Amino acid sequence: MDYLIAVGECLQRGNSGETRENVIKALEVGVSHQEILNHMLEVMEVVGRKFKKNELFVPEVLIIGRAFNVALEVISPLLAVEEKYLGTVVIGAVKGDLHDIGKNLVKMLMVGTGVRVIDLGVDVPAAKFVEAIKTYEPDIVAMSSLLTTTMIQVSKTIKEIQKAGLRDKVKIIIGGAPVTNNYAKNIGSDFYAIDAGTAAEIVREYIQKNS
Amino acid sequence: MTGKERVLMTLNHKMADRVPWVPFAGVHAASLIGKNATEALTDGDVLFDSLMEVKKLYAPDGMPVIFDLQIEAEILGCELLWADKGPPSVASHPLEDTTKLPCDCTQPAPDKGRLPMVTDVMKRMSAEVGEDTALYGLICGPFTLASHLRGNNLFMDMILNEEYVNSLMEFTTTTALKMIDMYIDAGMDVIAVVDPLVSQISPEHFESMCHESFKTIFDYIKAKGKASSFFVCGNATRQIEVMCKTDPDSISIDENVVMKDAKEITDKYNITIGGNIPLTTLMLHGTQQENMKFVVNMIDELSNDNLIIAPGCDMPFNVPAENTIGVAQAVRETDKVRTMVENYEAPKEDIYVELPDYDNLDKPLVEVFTLDSATCAACTYMMGAMNVAGDEYGKKIELVEYKFTEKENIARCVKMGVTNLPCVYINGKLQWSSIIPSKEELFKVIDGLL
Numbered sequence: 001m002d003y004l005i006a007v008g009e010c011l012q013r014g015n016s017g018e019t020r021e022n023v024i025k026a027l028e029v030g031v032s033h034q035e036i037l038n039h040m041l042e043v044m045e046v047v048g049r050k051f052k053k054n055e056l057f058v059p060e061v062l063i064i065g066r067a068f069n070v071a072l073e074v075i076s077p078l079l080a081v082e083e084k085y086l087g088t089v090v091i092g093a094v095k096g097d098l099h100d101i102g103k104n105l106v107k108m109l110m111v112g113t114g115v116r117v118i119d120l121g122v123d124v125p126a127a128k129f130v131e132a133i134k135t136y137e138p139d140i141v142a143m144s145s146l147l148t149t150t151m152i153q154v155s156k157t158i159k160e161i162q163k164a165g166l167r168d169k170v171k172i173i174i175g176g177a178p179v180t181n182n183y184a185k186n187i188g189s190d191f192y193a194i195d196a197g198t199a200a201e202i203v204r205e206y207i208q209k210n211s
Numbered sequence: 212m213t214g215k216e217r218v219l220m221t222l223n224h225k226m227a228d229r230v231p232w233v234p235f236a237g238v239h240a241a242s243l244i245g246k247n248a249t250e251a252l253t254d255g256d257v258l259f260d261s262l263m264e265v266k267k268l269y270a271p272d273g274m275p276v277i278f279d280l281q282i283e284a285e286i287l288g289c290e291l292l293w294a295d296k297g298p299p300s301v302a303s304h305p306l307e308d309t310t311k312l313p314c315d316c317t318q319p320a321p322d323k324g325r326l327p328m329v330t331d332v333m334k335r336m337s338a339e340v341g342e343d344t345a346l347y348g349l350i351c352g353p354f355t356l357a358s359h360l361r362g363n364n365l366f367m368d369m370i371l372n373e374e375y376v377n378s379l380m381e382f383t384t385t386t387a388l389k390m391i392d393m394y395i396d397a398g399m400d401v402i403a404v405v406d407p408l409v410s411q412i413s414p415e416h417f418e419s420m421c422h423e424s425f426k427t428i429f430d431y432i433k434a435k436g437k438a439s440s441f442f443v444c445g446n447a448t449r450q451i452e453v454m455c456k457t458d459p460d461s462i463s464i465d466e467n468v469v470m471k472d473a474k475e476i477t478d479k480y481n482i483t484i485g486g487n488i489p490l491t492t493l494m495l496h497g498t499q500q501e502n503m504k505f506v507v508n509m510i511d512e513l514s515n516d517n518l519i520i521a522p523g524c525d526m527p528f529n530v531p532a533e534n535t536i537g538v539a540q541a542v543r544e545t546d547k548v549r550t551m552v553e554n555y556e557a558p559k560e561d562i563y564v565e566l567p568d569y570d571n572l573d574k575p576l577v578e579v580f581t582l583d584s585a586t587c588a589a590c591t592y593m594m595g596a597m598n599v600a601g602d603e604y605g606k607k608i609e610l611v612e613y614k615f616t617e618k619e620n621i622a623r624c625v626k627m628g629v630t631n632l633p634c635v636y637i638n639g640k641l642q643w644s645s646i647i648p649s650k651e652e653l654f655k656v657i658d659g660l661l
Contacts, residue, residue: 014370054446054448054449056413057411057412057413057416058366058411058412059366059367059369059370059412059413059416060370060413062363062366062367063367063370063371066367096292096294097300098292098300098301098302099300100363101363101366101411104363123292147294147297147300148296148297148490148491148495148527148528148529149294149295149296149297149527149528150297177444177445178490178491178527180491180492182492
């Protein structure tokens with residue numbers, strides 16, 4: 001039995017228990033942990049694409065993300081530090097914004113691309129983003145705003161990052177229902193993502209190119 | 212034909228004299244009277260006054276009384292985070308860590324939460340404008356309400372604990388039916404079930420876990436002799452068909468769905484569709500001309516039966532009033548506005564306009580620029596206010612109206628840099644735009660120039 005293929009199939013179905021079991025069996029028959037991880041990342045890329053095309057929806061993506069994390073727990077101790085993550089992203093919904101479904105999906109799909117994601121949660125003040133940049137030295141800062149009224153906080157946070165002298169140390173990506181590409185350009189964001197799948201793609205491409 | 216007749220006829224799938232116009236001025240209404248969102252959503256007098264301003268400026272055929280999906284959640288124990296320029300957000304989910312159901316004793320009742328204020332304003336609106344305006348009572352849809360109560364775990368439950376989701380949906384469906392009773396008793400003509408999160412689940416999940424609830428709700432509204440609407444947000448392209456199968460009288464969509472494609476589906480089910488003027492890119496950040504052009508194109512592109520023109524969702528707080536006035540005029544006077552837009556975009560080199568020598572006027576010059584004071588409600592009020600000054604001051608001032616229906620006047624607007632109508636320039640300087648000044652304010656300015 002090809003346990004590696006079984007890992008992918010169980011992961012796509014979001015079955016945490018079976019994904020975990022097949023990861024363990026694959027390791028037992030000598031499949032390398034790196035090979036397993038790469039295969040899981042390939043599956044997550046497909047998940048991201050399907051989500052973007054409206055072929056998968058929030059419940060399915062959340063459940064697949066859960067299975068991915070369970071399987072990752074098995075492999076994680078075997079990975080060397082440099083193998084673990086392609087890069088680091090700090091993510092949060094800006095001050096005044098409590099909407100976390102979109103932000104959580106972006107986080108999940110980013111994790112699924114092999115990136116370490118530091119989640120600051122919702123209603124995150126600018127100062128907390130600044131502090132996180134100093135602490136985690138991320139490649140990218142990702143901000144979401146679901147309300148027209150909290151969009152201004154995205155701009156304020158970018159200004160605070162600038163003021164702290166950290167702007168040239170990170171790239172910034174923003175998204176959320178009212179945010180547009182034009183708005184992103186106007187307030188000095190490096191990237192704009194129309195949906196969660198696109199956000200994960202942009203981050204992966206950027207980090208791969210620059211790592 | 213009154214606006215109310217027009218809306219109800221369209222929701223009854225009959226052709227009215229023209230397409231109805233229903234502005235979703237929720238928190239935005241407060242901005243028209245200089246109040247913030249929280250004031251309008253908690254103080255009945257502020258809410259009522261702001262709605263009356265919507266009625267006056269935007270001449271709606273139908274309008275919601277309150278656009279706040281958190282009313283039910285608040286009663287059921289969710290904490291809210293209030294905002295100045297937006298509706299509140301749910302800050303805590305009472306069922307986040309438990310798969311128990313709330314007690315039936317927590318269900319909404321006329322004396323709970325903000326319902327006494329809301330139903331009182333509904334009754335006042337019904338008495339004041341209900342004869343000619345279709346009033347929409349908006350309730351939180353059962354799926355979104357379930358997510359308010361359970362948080363994001365609800366999405367996982369759909370796969371891991373289907374039985375619990377079904378029980379929770381039964382609870383929130385009961386909530387919806389209670390709200391419908393109260394809102395219909397308070398005089399609402401149309402019940403809109405607003406469920407933005409429906410766009411986030413697959414059509415299969417909708418059918419297995421939501422269909423029954425929505426069907427029950429829409430059948431209930433029908434049985435009570437009222438019209439219904441199903442509002443959704445986000446890219447609901449794939450959900451439109453299953454939404455139709457729950458039998459609402461209408462569906463309202465936002466800019467993420469292509470209206471033409473969605474209408475092909477709703478037409479198949481003989482369901483009215485409403486929408487989908489883009490909220491941020493157009494209503495908030497676009498010009499009046501762009502808003503008028505978008506609506507004219509929409510009316511030209513779509514078959515006009517089973518159609519309502521409305522914003523994609525709750526209008527942003529800071530939408531410039533003139534943009535909505537432009538939209539209203541484009542719906543009400545589509546042919547005239549089509550010509551205006553064409554003339555505005557046409558080259559104007561052949562039209563010579565001489566502007567007054569503003570620095571050397573004999574007397575104060577009041578220039579009123581209108582889309583057309585005969586047909587645009589806001590323009591009528593603006594012109595009316597200026598005519599009061601004309602009557603008061605007589606020959607001491609000069610009062611002129613320039614209607615945008617004339618090519619020469621469009622050329623004048625372009626030359627003067629006038630972009631938003633209606634507006635008033637005094638001695639060549641912009642004094643008021645869209646918001647009509649009080650008599651006292653107007654006289655004070657003129658007195659200062661005499």
